[in-house]
Amino acid sequence: MVTDHVSPNVTAARAWSGRRGVWWLTVVLLALPGPVGCALLETERYHEEYVVTNLTVILMDEKSLQRKWKEIARKPPSKRVSISVGPDQTMNVDSTVRGFFDFSTNTIYCPKLNFEVCGHELFHALIGRFHPE
Ligand SMILES: [Zn+2]
Secondary structure (H helix, E strand, O other): EOOOOOOHHHHHHHHHHHHHHHHHHHHHHHHOHHHHHHHHHHHHHOOOOOOOOOOOOEEOOOHHHHHHHHHOOOOEEEEEEEEEEEOOEEEEEEEEEOEEEEEOOOOEEOOOHHHHHHHHHHHHHHHHHOOOO
16 A cells, blocks of 8 residues: 655645745744743644654655556556635646655655655655545
8 A cells, every 4th residue: 555745736735835824823923922822832842753663765766756656556647636726616736646655565755855755755654644545
């Protein structure tokens, strides 16, 4: 069983909304009085520790990675998907595998120095499935 990483368009949308979220949080914390701000920070603290044994990371160029996906997942590396862009609106985008984690062999396949894709797949190795396929 494998899990894939989403297309550049979807990823960019997520990254943008994530940045806006961080910016918004910063503004709110600065605007709040000290004790309230500290209480919020206190609840957001966490310390989680993961030890991943026998993790293999294979860095591959895009074409080789997509060939590997086809071989392991037995699915095409690209597909057209609908994403929600509003309350009653959807948009069709091309989704192409950019990296994936193979649960059966504990192996990450991702492009060299692509921290976003490799980091995403690392979290599959750490915590398993955290989004729909
Ligand atoms: Zn994923």
